Amino acid sequence: MAAEVRGVVAMAKGEPVQVVTVVVPDPGPGEAVVKVQACGVCHTDLHYREGGINDEFPFLLGHEAAGIVEAVGPDVTGVAPGDFVVLNWRAVCGECRSCRRGRPQYCFATHNATQKMTLTDGTPLSPALGIGAFAEKTLVAAGQCTKVDPAARPEAAGLLGCGVMAGIGASMLTGEVGPGDSVAVFGCGGVGCAAIAGALLAGASTIIAVDLDPRKLSLAREFGATHTVDPSSGDVVEAVRALTDGNGADVCIEAVGNPTVLEQAFYARDLAGTVVQVGVPTPDMRIDLPMIEFFGRGGRLKPSWYGDCLPSRDFPMLIDLYLQGRLDLDRFVSETISLDDVEGAFHRMERGEVLRSVVVVR
Numbered sequence: 395m396a397a398e399v400r401g402v403v404a405m406a407k408g409e410p411v412q413v414v415t416v417v418v419p420d421p422g423p424g425e426a427v428v429k430v431q432a433c434g435v436c437h438t439d440l441h442y443r444e445g446g447i448n449d450e451f452p453f454l455l456g457h458e459a460a461g462i463v464e465a466v467g468p469d470v471t472g473v474a475p476g477d478f479v480v481l482n483w484r485a486v487c488g489e490c491r492s493c494r495r496g497r498p499q500y501c502f503a504t505h506n507a508t509q510k511m512t513l514t515d516g517t518p519l520s521p522a523l524g525i526g527a528f529a530e531k532t533l534v535a536a537g538q539c540t541k542v543d544p545a546a547r548p549e550a551a552g553l554l555g556c557g558v559m560a561g562i563g564a565s566m567l568t569g570e571v572g573p574g575d576s577v578a579v580f581g582c583g584g585v586g587c588a589a590i591a592g593a594l595l596a597g598a599s600t601i602i603a604v605d606l607d608p609r610k611l612s613l614a615r616e617f618g619a620t621h622t623v624d625p626s627s628g629d630v631v632e633a634v635r636a637l638t639d640g641n642g643a644d645v646c647i648e649a650v651g652n653p654t655v656l657e658q659a660f661y662a663r664d665l666a667g668t669v670v671q672v673g674v675p676t677p678d679m680r681i682d683l684p685m686i687e688f689f690g691r692g693g694r695l696k697p698s699w700y701g702d703c704l705p706s707r708d709f710p711m712l713i714d715l716y717l718q719g720r721l722d723l724d725r726f727v728s729e730t731i732s733l734d735d736v737e738g739a740f741h742r743m744e745r746g747e748v749l750r751s752v753v754v755v756r
């Protein structure tokens with residue numbers, strides 16, 4: 395029987411979110427219902443509320459979640475009730491042209507639940523990134539559930555479901571940071587700090603954190619930044635060059651979603667280096683680069699969707715590193731809150747007070 399649960403919904407563009415009753419159908423073929431234990435507040439949730447992603451209101455927000463599988467559809471074999479899972483937004487299809495070419499990390503036809511969760515009047519909800527986990531329960535495609543070691547704390551584990559994975563992957567997978575590399579990370583929120591943690595895991599020897607907010611720069615140091623740069627105190631590109639023998643960094647990661655910052659990352663890079671853009675732009679943003687600079691600097695400019703991760707490969711591995719004390723996921727959890735405080739958490743995020751507010755569902 396369909397369940398009625400509390401969930402955080404953005405009803406209309408720019409309006410404060412509301413906690414309302416959400417109807418969660420029983421899982422059909424290929425689906426699972428997950429009892430959400432914890433879900434981080436990501437900047438992308440705010441982008442949804444502001445209409446920056448699309449206009450398919452109402453949205454059921456929340457997508458960085460961990461929980462326990464409660465029920466699965468008749469044909470589901472990959473997960474079972476009782477499994478501890480991190481939810482992902484890359485349930486690879488195995489059949490699209492990217493999957494067929496052996497590149498499932500770019501899958502162009504990822505799976506989501508087929509049925510809709512709704513409001514009590516039957517209005518269908520658009521779950522953020524096909525997840526919608528600011529709710530006591532959510533309905534997803536079974537492939538969106540990645541089993542990990544249940545010894546992990548849900549508040550920390552769930553963060554791998556989006557921003558932290560995107561940041562770690564931006565360094566380790568998209569940027570292919572290697573031992574001895576110099577890395578500059580522009581924007582040190584949850585995603586940028588995760589990129590710093592990823593650069594450290596990959597063996598980077600110089601890790602430069604760039605952020606306008608001194609609180610973020612001190613957090614960046616805790617995650618492994620060796621140097622910090624505040625753009626308001628001078629030319630960022632010159633500062634990064636000065637810290638890399640005058641050359642620029644091997645890998646520059648844009649983790650804000652801002653064309654000026656992308657330009658800084660482009661020029662702060664060494665010859666034949668890599669620029670990774672993991673920050674999400676809005677449709678109005680433009681970049682304008684002299685073609686001779688694009689060509690003359692060589693290297694690679696790479697957008698990073700979800701850190702180019704494969705959840706089935708990367709989530710269990712990163713949870714193991716966390717449990718071994720080699721990846722401090724707990725440090726991303728600035729505060730734990732209830733479903734009723736998501737709107738407040740958006741404001742704290744905008745004021746730069748938190749890396750991640752994490753909703754704990756009891």
Ligand SMILES: NC(=O)c1ccc[n+]([C@@H]2O[C@H](COP(=O)([O-])OP(=O)(O)OC[C@H]3O[C@@H](n4cnc5c(N)ncnc54)[C@H](O)[C@@H]3O)[C@@H](O)[C@H]2O)c1
Nearest residue numbers: 437560581582583584585605606650651672673674699700
């Ligand atoms: N590519 C993906 O798959 C993916 C996944 C998750 C999030 N994201 C995106 O990554 C971006 C960062 O997310 P977050 O959760 O870390 O956000 P956040 O708001 O916590 O962090 C952004 C940081 O950028 C800093 N900043 C702002 N303007 C700056 C500037 N001009 N120069 C330097 N620093 C500046 C802020 O002080 C803040 O610390 C967002 O655009 C988000 O949507 C992308």
Ligand SMILES: [Zn+2]
Nearest residue numbers: 487490493501
């Ligand atoms: Zn595919």
Ligand SMILES: [Zn+2]
Nearest residue numbers: 436438556557
């Ligand atoms: Zn996210």
